[in-house]
Amino acid sequence: MVLxxxxxxxxxxxxxxxxxxxxxxxxxxNPNMEVRGIAVxxxxxxxxxxxxxxxxxxxxxxxxGLFYSHIDNPxxxxxxxxxxxxxxxIEESGIAVYRFHDYVHRYQPDGIMAGLIEALExxxxxxxxxxxxxxxxxxxxxxxxxxxxVKTKLGLEFxxxxxxxxQNCTRIGLLAGYRGGxxxxxxxFEKENLDLIISGEGPEWETPEFVRDAGYQGKxxxxxxxxxxxxxxxxxxxxxxxxxTVFPDIPVHFIPEKALFQVV
Amino acid sequence: MVLxxxxxxxxxxxxxxxxxxxxxxxxxxNPNMEVRGIAVxxxxxxxxxxxxxxxxxxxxxxxxGLFYSHIDNPxxxxxxxxxxxxxxxIEESGIAVYRFHDYVHRYQPDGIMAGLIEALExxxxxxxxxxxxxxxxxxxxxxxxxxxxVKTKLGLEFxxxxxxxxQNCTRIGLLAGYRGGxxxxxxxFEKENLDLIISGEGPEWETPEFVRDAGYQGKxxxxxxxxxxxxxxxxxxxxxxxxxTVFPDIPVHFIPEKALFQVV
Numbered sequence: 431m432v433l434x435x436x437x438x439x440x441x442x443x444x445x446x447x448x449x450x451x452x453x454x455x456x457x458x459x460n461p462n463m464e465v466r467g468i469a470v471x472x473x474x475x476x477x478x479x480x481x482x483x484x485x486x487x488x489x490x491x492x493x494x495g496l497f498y499s500h501i502d503n504p505x506x507x508x509x510x511x512x513x514x515x516x517x518x519x520i521e522e523s524g525i526a527v528y529r530f531h532d533y534v535h536r537y538q539p540d541g542i543m544a545g546l547i548e549a550l551e552x553x554x555x556x557x558x559x560x561x562x563x564x565x566x567x568x569x570x571x572x573x574x575x576x577x578x579x580v581k582t583k584l585g586l587e588f589x590x591x592x593x594x595x596x597q598n599c600t601r602i603g604l605l606a607g608y609r610g611g612x613x614x615x616x617x618x619f620e621k622e623n624l625d626l627i628i629s630g631e632g633p634e635w636e637t638p639e640f641v642r643d644a645g646y647q648g649k650x651x652x653x654x655x656x657x658x659x660x661x662x663x664x665x666x667x668x669x670x671x672x673x674x675t676v677f678p679d680i681p682v683h684f685i686p687e688k689a690l691f692q693v694v
Numbered sequence: 695m696v697l698x699x700x701x702x703x704x705x706x707x708x709x710x711x712x713x714x715x716x717x718x719x720x721x722x723x724n725p726n727m728e729v730r731g732i733a734v735x736x737x738x739x740x741x742x743x744x745x746x747x748x749x750x751x752x753x754x755x756x757x758x759g760l761f762y763s764h765i766d767n768p769x770x771x772x773x774x775x776x777x778x779x780x781x782x783x784i785e786e787s788g789i790a791v792y793r794f795h796d797y798v799h800r801y802q803p804d805g806i807m808a809g810l811i812e813a814l815e816x817x818x819x820x821x822x823x824x825x826x827x828x829x830x831x832x833x834x835x836x837x838x839x840x841x842x843x844v845k846t847k848l849g850l851e852f853x854x855x856x857x858x859x860x861q862n863c864t865r866i867g868l869l870a871g872y873r874g875g876x877x878x879x880x881x882x883f884e885k886e887n888l889d890l891i892i893s894g895e896g897p898e899w900e901t902p903e904f905v906r907d908a909g910y911q912g913k914x915x916x917x918x919x920x921x922x923x924x925x926x927x928x929x930x931x932x933x934x935x936x937x938x939t940v941f942p943d944i945p946v947h948f949i950p951e952k953a954l955f956q957v958v
Contacts, residue, residue, distance in 0.1 A: 612767065
């Protein structure tokens with residue numbers, strides 16, 4: 431039986447139903463094209479697209495957008511040579527590109543979070559999964575020890591931390607991606623009586639400054655900022671593993687990227 | 695002659711005129727109170743407020759908001775013990791707190807940028823000042839050398855970089871604060887043919903991913919992310935120095951903060 435791009439999309443969104451006003455659309459390619467192979471990635475960079483083409487797949491599933499904005503931003507798209515060259519590569523190769531962001535976050539539990547917890551091997555410590563966060567209870571260790579553990583498990587060169595590294599932690603809030611901002615993280619710290627939040631990314635004047643003030647008031651709180659890609663790439667790898675079982679007759683590859691930042 | 699809180703505010707906003715819908719309001723205190731002394735800071739943290747009170751000043755000028763959001767966010771303000779304790783400290787001390795953000799960015803040139811350029815000693819290299827960025831032309835050096843120079847001049851433990859550290863740079867775009875996002879930085883890279891952008895903060899899937907793709911396409915671009923506070927604190931220090939000359943009969947102090955993040 432022929433498997434089309436649209437068949438794959440339908441299967442991916444099936445656990446959720448239909449979301450209105452979503453960024454999860456087919457960015458390039460024909461929905462009726464037969465799928466020869468699938469590549470899954472956190473971010474379809476120039477390098478990832480070239481690698482997908484070399485692997486001979488014709489459908490690329492990307493969590494983040496192709497052109498450096500969450501919603502395709504005309505200020506960025508218009509007149510950019512970098513965008514132009516990337517578009518040309520995609521169009522000349524004929525590869526289909528589907529963005530899979532909003533749906534996977536609405537899996538129950540959140541598919542991206544499920545992959546992060548799997549990578550951290552913290553499944554047995556999960557107290558509860560909320561739509562935008564997961565609370566885990568671990569045996570007491572210091573922030574420094576957790577930072578080292580997370581770096582090892584996720585293969586990271588560095589993390590950024592706020593608060594005291596020597597502080598003991600048991601109650602941890604996990605927030606993947608851009609959920610590290612104050613609106614989600616600050617009430618969670620207080621409502622759940624968390625010692626530590628581990629998040630992907632968020633504005634610097636929000637959660638980290640709250641953590642600083644809380645510490646100065648003697649309320650011990652800490653923050654580990656993984657980086658956006660670092661917090662979500664394991665979720666896309668987890669998705670790829672699941673897709674291998676859903677589409678056993680088609681090659682499914684996960685394509686990782688190198689670290690976005692160096693620390694100097 | 696008595697100098698009131700309102701007199702100080704009027705003098706600060708005078709170079710700009712009146713901005714509608716601004717976050718720059720008197721957050722605490724009476725505009726008719728006589729000013730005994732002024733403290734200026736990037737972010738009025740718990741520690742900064744305590745220090746200002748100890749210095750005996752009764753007006754604190756802060757660039758960023760008191761409660762971990764750009765526009766006072768009810769999700770954060772309501773029911774937070776950290777917010778409650780900070781408010782109590784301010785109210786019991788009677789210190790007035792004025793936020794000075796939008797106006798100083800509309801000074802010509804931007805007062806925050808002027809302070810950053812002063813701290814970097816790059817005034818003679820400035821090609822042009824735009825409302826949201828400044829272009830400098832420096833003698834050719836590598837990204838690694840610029841990163842080291844910037845760390846030394848601004849007293850930073852680390853910066854994050856994207857792109858090749860060995861790449862030579864002469865044309866640099868500077869964007870202070872949260873102007874590191876793609877909407878401002880990406881068109882600037884291309885329009886101004888920049889080798890490097892040095893910015894405060896911005897979403898990770900925007901400018902850094904553009905820099906990564908540009909590099910992979912052979913268009914050499916690089917990014918140095920200073921941190922939000924790191925990019926704007928020199929501007930508030932510069933403001934404090936200027937205010938000493940404007941209010942010579944009143945003590946004016948600049949209060950710095952420690953680095954928000956550690957790298958582990």
